[in-house]
Every structure is written in C-alpha cells, then in structure tokens.
Amino acid sequence: MRLSWWKILCILLLLTISIAGFLGGVPAKPILNETIRNLYFHVPMWFSMMIFFIVSLVNSVRYLRNGDLRYDTYSVEYANIGILFGILGLVTGMIWANYTWGKPWSNDPKQIGAAIALLIYFAYMVLRNSLVDPDKRAKISAVYNIFAFAMLFPTLWIIPRLVESLHPGGMGNPALNTNDIDSRMRTLFWPVAVPAWTLLGVWITTLRIRFKLLEEQKLEHA
Numbered sequence: 001m002r003l004s005w006w007k008i009l010c011i012l013l014l015l016t017i018s019i020a021g022f023l024g025g026v027p028a029k030p031i032l033n034e035t036i037r038n039l040y041f042h043v044p045m046w047f048s049m050m051i052f053f054i055v056s057l058v059n060s061v062r063y064l065r066n067g068d069l070r071y072d073t074y075s076v077e078y079a080n081i082g083i084l085f086g087i088l089g090l091v092t093g094m095i096w097a098n099y100t101w102g103k104p105w106s107n108d109p110k111q112i113g114a115a116i117a118l119l120i121y122f123a124y125m126v127l128r129n130s131l132v133d134p135d136k137r138a139k140i141s142a143v144y145n146i147f148a149f150a151m152l153f154p155t156l157w158i159i160p161r162l163v164e165s166l167h168p169g170g171m172g173n174p175a176l177n178t179n180d181i182d183s184r185m186r187t188l189f190w191p192v193a194v195p196a197w198t199l200l201g202v203w204i205t206t207l208r209i210r211f212k213l214l215e216e217q218k219l220e221h222a
Contacts, residue, residue: 010203013196020188027182031100038096039185044193045089048201050152052082053121057149060142070213072138075145076128077208079121081201086118101166110167113155120148120155 021040029036059075062068093111094104105111124144131137160167181189 006199007203010196010199013192014200017188017193017196020192024188025184027185035096035099036181036185038092039181039189040193041197042089042092042096044189044197045085045092047194048198049082049085049089051198052078052085052201052205053149053152056082057145060145063138063142067135069134069138072134072142073209073212073216075142077205077212079124079145080208081205083118083121083125085197085201086114086121090114090118097166106166108167109160109163109165110156113160117152117155120151124148 017040021037024037026034026036056075056078059071059078063071063075090111093114097106097108097111098104101108124141127144128137128141131140
C-alpha cells in the first residue's frame with residue numbers, strides 16, 4: 001500500500017476531474033460556453049508535458065555527467081511521454097478551437113509554435129533510432145535533448161506572447177485569469193487536474209522504464 005499510494009491518488013484525482021469536467025458546474029462565458037470544461041484536460045496536459053520534458057532534460061544532463069545508461073533510459077522515456085501529452089494537448093486544443101474559433105486549425109502562433117516544438121522532439125526520436133551504438137546514441141541524443149528543451153521557450157512561451165493571437169496569452173489577449181474561471185474551477189484546476197494528468201504520465205513512464213530495464217538485463221544474460 002505504501003508503494004502504491006500515489007497510484008491510488010492518481011486514480012481518485014482522474015475520476016474527480018473527469019466527473020467535474022463532464023458534469024460539474026462551470027461559469028457561463030460568452031463564446032466559450034460549455035467548452036470551458038476543456039480547461040480541465042487541455043491546459044493540464046501542457047503543464048504535464050513541460051514537467052516531463054524537464055525531467056527528461058535533467059536525466060540527459062545526469063547521463064552526460066557520469067555516463068550511466070540508466071539515465072539515458074529515463075531521459076528517453078520521459079521524452080516519449082512528454083511527446084504523447086504534447087500530442088494530446090494539441091488535439092484537445094484543436095477540438096476546443098473548432099467550437100470557439102470556428103475551425104480546428106487557424107495558423108494561430110500558439111498552434112504553430114506547439115507543432116514546431118513537437119516536430120523538434122520527433123526529430124529527437126528519429127535521431128535516436130538512426131544510431132546503433134548505445135553509448136554514441138545516448139551521448140548524441142542527450143546533447144540534442146538539451147537543444148530541444150531550449151527551443152520550447154521561443155516556440156511556446158516567448159514568440160506566441162509577442163504577436164497577435166486568438167489564444168489566451170497573446171498580445172492584447174490576456175491568459176485565463178480570475179475573471180475567466182470561477183472559484184469552482186480554480187479549486188479543481190491546480191490541486192486536482194494538473195497532479196492527476198502528471199501522475200498518470202509518471203505511472204505510464206515508470207512501467208515503460210521497468211520493462212526496458214528488464215529487456216536490457218535479459219540481453220545481458222543471454
């Protein structure tokens with residue numbers, strides 16, 4: 001039980017946020033209307049993606065410092081789950097945009113920046129798969145991972161905020177604030193939605209890491 005408490009917490013948080021997202025009360029806002037429920041899904045997935053990419057970056061640096069291939073495994077698996085959550089965030093954002101902006105893709109700077117960021121990480125995976133030697137693959141991909149993480153800031157956080165955008169957070173279009181969401185949503189967003197999706201990603205990643213390490217041990221003893 002002591003080792004599984006966070007998994008139980010993850011399930012409870014996911015159930016809570018799913019029920020609140022589909023059935024809970026939300027403020028009646030012009031244009032947004034019922035689509036504001038997507039705040040419980042779309043935005044926390046982006047937060048989780050950033051957390052996973054940070055953990056991936058940290059493990060890349062740890063590998064470069066001591067050469068332990070375990071850190072390379074941790075790095076690539078957290079990058080994988082970060083990409084998955086990035087795709088989910090992009091898709092849920094397109095669904096939201098379809099109802100509020102009139103179409104799923106409108107070449108909004110935030111959409112373009114998100115797509116570019118994901119393509120950079122896709123290239124990271126292609127690079128890894130093109131290298132056969134484990135040490136060379138780990139070293140080159142660790143260096144590239146640092147570059148990929150650095151590119152998140154201009155593509156997601158800097159350039160989209162400097163230009164006109166339909167997306168909250170762009171010039172002349174403030175991000176969600178106390179006037180956009182009421183106390184009900186605010187109470188659930190930070191302590192429930194963000195931890196719920198982050199814990200789910202950690203759960204999936206730990207399973208993948210354990211499976212990969214077992215595969216490597218089997219190869220060593222073969």
